[in-house]
Amino acid sequence: MDRAILHFDLDTFFVSVERKxxxxxxxxxxxxxxxxxxxxxxxxxxxxxxxxxxxxMPMKMARMLCPEATVIRGNGETYSQHSKVVSEIIAENVPVFEKASIDEFYADLSGMDKYFNCYGMASELRQRIIRESGLPISFGLATNKLVSKVATGEAKPNNQLQVEAGREKPFLAPMEVQKIPMVGEKMNQTLNNLGIRYVKTIQEMPMEIMGQVLGKNGVSLWNRANGLDNSPIVPFHERKSISSERTFGRDTGDVRKMREMVRAMAETLAFQLRTGEKLTSCVSVKIRYSDFNTFSKQLKIAYTSADHVLIPHIEKLFDQLYNRRMMVRLVGVSFSDLVTGNYQINLFDDTEERLNLYQAMDYIKTKYAYNKDGDQILTWASTMGISDIGSMGNPFNGEPPIIPAHRNA
Known part of the structure; x- marks a missing residue:
């Protein structure tokens, strides 16, 4: 039985929401x-x-290239709400779906041709999304995720396209290689230098040659050029909160130590949000005193996953919450009301330098995490020396946590 994989993509999503x-x-x-x-x-x-x-691209450059453009700051919370509307419509109409990003969805319709025409069903679902969300959306329907995604790109704007089983190679052949997902500017330049501009050229080459020239990437690219992709649909389950708590080895009254600890936990959780492509709109702090009385305080904020936004809120909540002259046993930080989204969309006031800094820091944290002593390789100066604050893994994709060697806080 051939698979039937549907790919939806909301056209110029942020722009479409603003126009709505x-x-x-x-x-x-x-x-x-x-x-x-x-x-x-x-x-x-x-x-x-x-x-x-x-x-x-830098906004300054974009405004120079198109001076007549209207510039809008944007609102991450508004976009997340519109994305949620579309997610709920899709969830009501397909057996299983994957939310790849705030504006991109996959659905597995395999086997449904026995009862429905998959293309007709997808068409009806697209029209319902347009009608109920007020947003333009395109789809591609094919036998795998790769070809359906490319088909969506060809269908845009606000249209639909099916690639029937057995037509994957002819469909991809005349396209330029950069239309294959995974081919960025650097890879495209490398292929052009090798005289490869069109997908058909890769299809005609032996897979072994691609492997010799480009290694594992070459083999993967050859498979994609030939329309081969067995990647599964990852069922979408929205995680509502993440948290971190730390019980001190000995009850403490050191306010500075406690503030550093909640800062470090907020930094770790913010990193998990970004790697999981999540945003939070509710932050909270918990304190348990030596007599086991526990108190917490929360704050609603605009959707974000940025350290420089979240940490000040956490510090403020801690200062408001810690009001007893008593030793503290435990402190905790929690982020809730999570939605899918990339943190960059919520940093409309940020500079290109700050966005690049976050990307560089997250890359280093992802690659190296901790040193041999259990300390984080990279952290803000204000949290240096704080160890054992929990996982640097991704709690949103089932990744096992990376726990440093235990130390008493």
Missing amino acids: LDSRLEKRPILVGGTGDRGVVAACSYETRQFGVHSG
Whole structure:
């Protein structure tokens, strides 16, 4: 039985939401992102792309390329709410689906042709999403995730496309190689230097040659060029909260030590949010005194996963909560009301330098995590020396936690 994998993608999602909220923005060039000269473009309308604008570029450059564009700061919470509406519609209509990002979804319709026409069902579902969410959306339907994703890209804007079983190779053959997921600018340049511009060229090459030239990436690229992909749909389950607690080896009244501890826990949890592509809108702090009386305090905030936003809130909550002249046994930090989203979309006031800093820090943390003594390789200066604060793994994908050697806090 051939698989039937459906890929949905909300077209220019942030821009579409802004246009839904303000119809005067229709057909006008739109830039969503940091409004200052040092901000970053989070999303751009199709009207700006003919000028060479793309997401991720400095806002200053985008405004120079397209000076007539309307620049909008954007609101991560609003986008998350609209994404949730679409998620709920899809969940009601398919047996299993995967939420790949805030605006991208996969669904497995395999075997449903016995009862329904999969393409017809997908078409009806797309129309329902458009009708109930008010947002344009495109889909691709194919035998695997790779081809369905490429098909969605070809269907855009606001359209749909099916690649029937057995037609994967002819469908991909005439495309330029950068249309294959995993081929970025650097890989594309490497392939062009080798005289490879179109997918058909890779299809005609022996897999062994691709492996010799590009290693494992070459083998993976050959499989993708030939439309081969067995990656499964990962069922979507929304995690509502993450938390970290630490019981001190000995009850303490050292306020500075406790503040450093809650800072360190907030930093670790924020990192987990970013690696899990999650945002939080509710933060809380817990304190348990030596007499075992436990108190907590929470605060609603705008959706974020940024250290420099979350840590000050956590410190403020701790200062408000710690009001008894008594030794403390335990402190804890929790982030809840989680939604799917990339942290960059919520940092519209941030500079390109700050976004690059977060990406670099997260890369180092992911790759190296802890040194041989159990201390984090990379942390903010204010939390240096704080160890044993819990997992640096990803709690959203089943990754086992990486626990440093135990020390009494």
